[in-house]
Amino acid sequence: MSDAIDDFIIVTEVDRGPAFAEPIFQRKYKASVPDFGHHVVAFWKRGDGSFVPASYVHFTDCGDIYLAGGAATDGNVLRAMDEAQRRALEAYGALMLATLRYGFERWGPHCDAVFTCCGDARALETTPKVGFVDTGVPHLLVRWMREPTLRRRRELVAKARSFMPF
Amino acid sequence: MAAPDAPDFLVLAEVDNAAAMAGPLFERKFGHPMPDWPNDVIAFVRRGDGSLYPMSYAKFFPLGSVMLVGGCCTDGRAFDGLDAGQRAQLQGDRSAMVHLLRYGFRRFADRCDAYFGYCGDARAWAVDLAAGFVPTEHEKLLVHWHKPLNAQTQRALVAMAHALGPF
Numbered sequence: 614m615s616d617a618i619d620d621f622i623i624v625t626e627v628d629r630g631p632a633f634a635e636p637i638f639q640r641k642y643k644a645s646v647p648d649f650g651h652h653v654v655a656f657w658k659r660g661d662g663s664f665v666p667a668s669y670v671h672f673t674d675c676g677d678i679y680l681a682g683g684a685a686t687d688g689n690v691l692r693a694m695d696e697a698q699r700r701a702l703e704a705y706g707a708l709m710l711a712t713l714r715y716g717f718e719r720w721g722p723h724c725d726a727v728f729t730c731c732g733d734a735r736a737l738e739t740t741p742k743v744g745f746v747d748t749g750v751p752h753l754l755v756r757w758m759r760e761p762t763l764r765r766r767r768e769l770v771a772k773a774r775s776f777m778p779f
Numbered sequence: 780m781a782a783p784d785a786p787d788f789l790v791l792a793e794v795d796n797a798a799a800m801a802g803p804l805f806e807r808k809f810g811h812p813m814p815d816w817p818n819d820v821i822a823f824v825r826r827g828d829g830s831l832y833p834m835s836y837a838k839f840f841p842l843g844s845v846m847l848v849g850g851c852c853t854d855g856r857a858f859d860g861l862d863a864g865q866r867a868q869l870q871g872d873r874s875a876m877v878h879l880l881r882y883g884f885r886r887f888a889d890r891c892d893a894y895f896g897y898c899g900d901a902r903a904w905a906v907d908l909a910a911g912f913v914p915t916e917h918e919k920l921l922v923h924w925h926k927p928l929n930a931q932t933q934r935a936l937v938a939m940a941h942a943l944g945p946f
Contacts, residue, residue, distance in 0.1 A: 623796060623799040623800060624796065625794050625795045625796030625797075625799065625800070626794075626795040626796075627792045627793070627794055627795070628792055628793040628794075628886065629790070629791075629792045629793075632790045632792060633790070633792070633831075636829070656800070656831075658799075659830065661832075662803070662832060662833075662856070663826065663830035663831060663832040664800060664823075664830065664831045664832075664833075665829060665830045665831070666829075666831075719795075
């Protein structure tokens with residue numbers, strides 16, 4: 614992750630995503646957190662030893678590819694941090710980077726690529742920072758975890774496209 | 780996986796990065812860092828402001844066809860943010876640890892044939908029994924059966940767990 618935010622941001626997979634991320638997810642998507650894995654949550658670690666869910670992303674295992682979606686961050690939690698923490702987070706980039714990087718590290722070695730579906734201008738500023746690139750399909754981005762052949766890439770893009778929107 | 784018998788303010792979950800959340804509690808209790816083994820479960824108290832405080836921790840360590848349950852610890856400070864009604868809901872055989880162990884039993888049921896615990900503390904022993912452990916013929920060794928196994932298989936698993944010594 615980054616030493617600068619390690620002290621107060623904890624990223625982890627949890628088996629019960631809804632129990633931790635339902636309010637964050639509802640606020641952004643007006644829908645419930647998926648009831649299947651994998652759920653990645655970035656928690657703000659407070660000085661009193663408690664943890665506050667601050668950001669969420671969902672990874673779906675589709676065999677040779679993973680789909681990353683449902684990214685959402687609670688701005689109120691970010692605003693509740695102290696100034697030094699906010700500065701460190703700003704320097705880091707965005708909390709979504711931390712949850713995505715966690716997912717890449719955890720599931721990247723088990724797949725050829727991670728796809729995400731993104732039409733949000735602000736998120737599109739962030740996604741290249743973690744290696745997402747255009748696929749040629751509108752709103753569909755990919756982070757290659759291996760070096761597939763061109764033909765194989767086309768197959769995987771087609772597979773990911775069949776799941777859209779996610 | 781829901782936790783139907785636990786109160787709403789108690790959030791039970793398997794957590795990948797447990798050391799970052801319950802590591803200090805574990806270290807206070809056992810005097811050494813949390814081992815980097817799977818699988819960790821934590822009972823969090825959800826406070827009024829939405830924050831989550833780690834109250835209880837347990838590890839379900841897979842060993843062959845069984846799981847060893849250990850590292851159990853509870854942070855009494857987690858009670859600080861609870862009102863009297865909430866505290867009452869976590870008394871006796873409804874403690875956070877009882878709920879957490881039962882959660883682990885359900886969560887990992889398809890990954891093992893039995894769960895073993897090793898306990899030398901009278902209070903923890905009562906908690907273990909409330910969660911569903913039963914004593915074996917060996918001192919301090921407990922087992923929770925969740926599958927129909929024949930008597931010979933049960934004896935073999937108990938003998939294997941006993942051979943491990945304290946865990």
